[in-house]
Structures are given as C-alpha cells and as structure tokens.
Amino acid sequence: MDTYGALNQMFQELGRAVGDFDAQQTVTAADAIAHFQQPGGNVNLLDDDEFQITHKPISEVKSWDDPWPTTYGLDGSTTRALQFNNGLLAAGSAAKLGVSGKTGNADLANRTTATLVAHHNDDEFELPGVGETGIELPSGTDAEMLRFPASDLISRLDDYLVGVSRTYAEGKHARKYAAELDGPLFIDGPLYPNPAFSWMLFEQAGEGPTYMTDNWPEIVGDIMQNYVSTIEMMYDRNYPPIGIIKTGRSSAALDSLQTKIEDNDVNIETPLPWGSDHLLFEDALYNSDDRYGDKGPIISYTPWLLQQKEGAHGESVVPFEFYDGVSLKWGDANEYIRAFFYVRCPQSDYVMRVETPHAFARNARLRERITRKALVEIAQQQKEPRAITFADQRARISRDDRFNLRDVIEQFAQNNHGNVRAVQDYNEGREYDRFEEF
Structure with missing residues (x-):
C-alpha cells in the first residue's frame, strides 16, 4: 500500500503539470494534420482535396450499402520461441482465413498452413522436410519445417525465429487461397508484414541491421513474394487486400508532417509533441461528441494518404525498388506502395490505420468502395472487421x-x-x- 501511495501522489503531480502545460498549447492535432496538403516529405495526399477530417454518425455508416457482402480475414498465431538446454530454439505458427458473409467458399475457414522453424548453431544439425517424414497431416492442412541457418548469434534471435515462422505461414496461406476468394481480404496488421518488410528495407538502403538478408536472404524474399503475389492475384480478381493496423509505433506520417511544416515556414513549432503516428491521429480524430452527441456515437476518419517512401536507418527508399528478392508482375515498384487512412471508433476508443496498395487506391471509384467497406465493418464491430476476428479465433495457439x-x-x-x-x-x-x- 505504501508503494501505491507514493506512486499515486507522483502521478497526481504529473497530471497537474501536464494539465497546465496542455492548457497553454495553441496548436491541436487536428490543426497540425491539415498541413499534410503542403509539399514535401515521404507521405502526401493521394488526391488534390484538402486534408479534412470527416465525422459521421455510426448509425448512418452502419446503414451504408456494403460493396462486398462476402469478406475474408487473414490472421495467425505462434508458440513464441521455445528454448532448450542444448541450444535448440524452435517456433511454430498456424495461419487461418476467417470467412464472413454468404459464400460457397466457407470451407476455406477450415484450411490451415502450419510452419515450424528451428535453430541449432551447429552445421551438422539436420531438420527433415515434412515430405521426408511419416507426418500424417490433417485434411486441409499444409505444413513446412524450416531450419534457421547456423550463424553468429545475436540477442534477438528468438524474435527473428518467431517472425519468420508467423509471417511465412500467413503469407503462404494467403497466396495459396487468394485465387479462390470472392471478396476483399482483410489482413490483421500491415499489408506487408514485419519484421520481414523491415529486413527488406534495410537491405535496400544498405544500412541498419542486415543480419537476416546476410544469413537467410531466401526466406526474406520468399515471405515478401508471398504477399506481393497475393496482391497481384487479388487485383486480377478485382478484390482488394486491406491491412488493418490496430496499434503501431511508426512515425512516418508524423516525420513527414514535421518536414512539411519546417520546409514551408508554417507557423507551428516543431518538434510536434506526439510521439507516433498512432498518437497523432488518435488526438486529431477525437471530438467531444464522439459518444454522446445529439446524433449518437460518431465515427471519425481522415482522407487517404500515400506513403511514397519508407524510412530505413536514416535512408528513404521505395519498397521493392532495385530489390532482387521479389519478382514484381507489374514492374513498377510504385504500384505496390501503401495508401492509407486513419479511423477512430468512439465506443471502443480504437484508432486504426486502413491501408491498401497504390494500384487499388489510385482508382477513385475503387478507393471509395474500399473506404466504405472498411468503415461499415469497423462501425458494426467497433473493432477490426469480423472476418479478422473469426480468423484470430480459429488460429489461436493457447498457452497450454x-x-x-x-x-x-x-x-x-x-x-x-x-x-x-x-x-x-x-x-x-x-x-x-x-x-x-x-
């Protein structure tokens, strides 16, 4: 109780101090993001309209026509890294599709892609492929066992192992079934998965941690190729892949906004006080009528932005450009860069980034349909689209x-x-x- 009492009083003082400070601020987040229309930086408006937040009653959004009544969701789960006394590290993952709406493809929810990735820092350690064993896979299950190459040990090896296991399973699962989907695919997380996306960017920039591209470049390329090929197949079928990021530490939009403010002599002090894109847009999208206004709860969202380059250890690169690990069907890397908008759900206080490839978002009519689809799902659920929820429930690997x-x-x-x-x-x-x- 003494410990809590001391902390409670310190937190009270912090509350007073930050309250006094905040009352003196003259620029709100909503004021700041209006300057995305200024030139400069890596994140810019997708069209020439002004950057203005839209507020809509949830009751109205729920009643919008759904552009695609059938929806799919992609999610996966992992064991985390399992450690053993002889130096073995292992991680297993499972990926599933969630299916929402009436479709003849409901059985896709019963399919599974499973991966096991193992590391032992001895070149003589061998891990057989699934086909070389007596493993009897359940119906509808695809599985692969991968050996993480022996190499110089690093402190984050267990994180890398888990990252490979999960993203390889999810990407392979999406690519395998993309040609059978008859609706958009919501991805739980970014359109391109981390950490593999970051590994690729570091390789492109020639800076930063290149452990994975130095020691296992094939797996980085394979993971990213799975997602690129999924996007290309979805495009051929006129159904968009849509990433839903519920939390994030990215500051790409924030950094770009500060660049615009500084380069165009905007009368706003920098650095801006928000520590990430998520915090910036959470504050900008909040309004006092969110929950209890005259029109009921209000959902708020931004216009579309285009992330033309990605930051990688101080360098800015166009994803996939001059990267040999992935084959691009469309050739131009700019077709694959991410367009996005932010949305806030008042009843859950969730702020999400909704993203899709530029190849889809540059078409105004298709972009409007993607916006409408995402908002209808989020308004109804007050969280991620229901197909993602279904995928998460089916893929989950419990603690036991x-x-x-x-x-x-x-x-x-x-x-x-x-x-x-x-x-x-x-x-x-x-x-x-x-x-x-x-």
Whole structure:
C-alpha cells in the first residue's frame, strides 16, 4: 500500500503539470494534420482535396450499402520461441482465413498452413522436410519445417525465429487461397508484414541491421513474394487486400508532417509533441461528441494518404525498388506502395490505420468502395472487421498448447536418447505472458 501511495501522489503531480502545460498549447492535432496538403516529405495526399477530417454518425455508416457482402480475414498465431538446454530454439505458427458473409467458399475457414522453424548453431544439425517424414497431416492442412541457418548469434534471435515462422505461414496461406476468394481480404496488421518488410528495407538502403538478408536472404524474399503475389492475384480478381493496423509505433506520417511544416515556414513549432503516428491521429480524430452527441456515437476518419517512401536507418527508399528478392508482375515498384487512412471508433476508443496498395487506391471509384467497406465493418464491430476476428479465433495457439508442444520436443528427443530439456523463461513462469498477444 505504501508503494501505491507514493506512486499515486507522483502521478497526481504529473497530471497537474501536464494539465497546465496542455492548457497553454495553441496548436491541436487536428490543426497540425491539415498541413499534410503542403509539399514535401515521404507521405502526401493521394488526391488534390484538402486534408479534412470527416465525422459521421455510426448509425448512418452502419446503414451504408456494403460493396462486398462476402469478406475474408487473414490472421495467425505462434508458440513464441521455445528454448532448450542444448541450444535448440524452435517456433511454430498456424495461419487461418476467417470467412464472413454468404459464400460457397466457407470451407476455406477450415484450411490451415502450419510452419515450424528451428535453430541449432551447429552445421551438422539436420531438420527433415515434412515430405521426408511419416507426418500424417490433417485434411486441409499444409505444413513446412524450416531450419534457421547456423550463424553468429545475436540477442534477438528468438524474435527473428518467431517472425519468420508467423509471417511465412500467413503469407503462404494467403497466396495459396487468394485465387479462390470472392471478396476483399482483410489482413490483421500491415499489408506487408514485419519484421520481414523491415529486413527488406534495410537491405535496400544498405544500412541498419542486415543480419537476416546476410544469413537467410531466401526466406526474406520468399515471405515478401508471398504477399506481393497475393496482391497481384487479388487485383486480377478485382478484390482488394486491406491491412488493418490496430496499434503501431511508426512515425512516418508524423516525420513527414514535421518536414512539411519546417520546409514551408508554417507557423507551428516543431518538434510536434506526439510521439507516433498512432498518437497523432488518435488526438486529431477525437471530438467531444464522439459518444454522446445529439446524433449518437460518431465515427471519425481522415482522407487517404500515400506513403511514397519508407524510412530505413536514416535512408528513404521505395519498397521493392532495385530489390532482387521479389519478382514484381507489374514492374513498377510504385504500384505496390501503401495508401492509407486513419479511423477512430468512439465506443471502443480504437484508432486504426486502413491501408491498401497504390494500384487499388489510385482508382477513385475503387478507393471509395474500399473506404466504405472498411468503415461499415469497423462501425458494426467497433473493432477490426469480423472476418479478422473469426480468423484470430480459429488460429489461436493457447498457452497450454505452447507448453504441450514444448513438452513434445523434450519427450521425443529423450526417447531418441538425447539429453534435451526445455528451458522455461522466468517471466513466462510468472505468467507475464498472459498479458501479451501472440
């Protein structure tokens, strides 16, 4: 109680201090983002209209015609990195599609793509392919086992292992079934998955962490190719892929906005106080009538922006340009860059970035349909589109599943006379991981 009492009083003082400071601010987030119409920076308006926030009653948005009644969602889950006393690291992932609406393709929700990625820093360690084993896969399941190459050890190896396992499974799953979809595909997260997208950008820039492109360039290219090919197949079928980012640490739009303000002598002090794009747009999209106005709850959203270049360790690059790891059907890398807008749900307080490739967004009519589809889904759900929710529910690997799979490795290794023991993470043992999303 003494600990909380001291913290409580310090937090009170912080509240007073920040309240006094905030009352003196003359520029709001809504004022600041209006300057996206200024030239400069890597993020610019998609068309020539003024950058103005739109506020609509949720009751009205819910009643809009749905451009695509059938919707798909892509999500995956992972075991996290499993550690063993002999240096083995392993991570397994599963990817699923969620299906919403009436369709003859409802069975796609029963299909699974599973991956296992393992690392042992000994060149003599071998991991057979699924086809070389006696594994009997359940109906509708595709599986692949990958060996992470032996190399110089780094502190984030477990994160890299999990990143490969999850994004390879999700991208492969999307690519395999994209030609069967009869509606848009909502992706839980960005259009291009991290960390693979960042690995590619670092390679393009020739700066920053290049561990993955130095040691396993093929997997980085394969992951990104899966997503690029999915986008191309969706385009051929006239159905958009749409990324839904619910949280994010990116500051690309914020950095670009500051550049515009500074380069065009706008009378606003920089640096701007918001620490990320998410915080900037959360503040800009908030209004006091969000929940209890005369017209009921209000959903707020921005116009479309175009992220023409991505930052990579101080350099700015066009994604995929001059990158040999991916084959682009359309040739021009600018077709694949991301267009996006932000939306705020008042009843849940969620702020989301909605993004799609430039090849889709540059068409005004298609862009309007994508906007309408995303807003209808988000207004109805007050969170991500329901197809993503369905995919998440079906793909989820529980904490108990993770422990059981870890025990399986230990048991079968010992049956083969190996002295292999699972190593439990201290925080995991204290159940800290219960508060983390997979």
